Amino acid sequence: MALDSTTLAKVELTVMQPHPDAPKSALPLFLSKVTAGLPAQVDDTVHDYVDLNDYCLPHPESSFLLRVSGQSMLGAGIHDGDLLVVDRSSKPKSGQVVIAALDGEFTVKRLARQGQAVQLVAENPEYPSIKVRPDQMFMIWGVVTFVVHRL
Structure with missing residues (x-):
């Protein structure tokens, strides 16, 4: 089953890391x-x-920012256009919001694990959750630790 961009809340993979010489404020x-x-x-x-x-960046060497595109995570306070702070050094746990790669496409969803079963849960009833099948390519890129959005 191919997943299209309307099913996945895509994230633009313009990885932005803090510059080592960036001034602190x-x-x-x-x-x-x-x-x-x-x-x-x-x-x-x-x-x-x-x-x-x-x-916001306790592990700057393994953190990056991503911009969200989509509405599937509204219930988690993540809106279209928000910036996500993602930590790759954190071990993902069930219940956390993660950036996942599924069959070559990236998405932001809540991770749900039950035994060996893995599900990527949408936080908007208009979007389906995704059950990860054993035959799919699946990898978690990092754990979302902060959301930045304008009011």
Whole structure:
């Protein structure tokens, strides 16, 4: 069975890795947390500084970014056009969102393993999940650790 691009939420494989000489930029992290419920008093004390490179790329030598194309992962908060931070050094576990290669095509899906059975689960009811058959070429490229999208 051939899988077409409407079944797979494709990722553009323009691999972007941090340049080793890229400047680091630490941003202030305030002591207060912002509530998502009722408003609360704000404390404007700077608690620390956070460099997003260090925060989002704990393994920069094995991390890269991919841009998403498709709607199959909306339920996981992954939208068309988002950037995914992918870590190749993390061992993929069932339940994690992964970048997988299946018969030469790439997709982003939630990994589901039960014994020897592997399934790539869509997070949008309009898209089917994919049961990986033993006769298919299958490889996991990495684990998605962060999603970057504009509001």
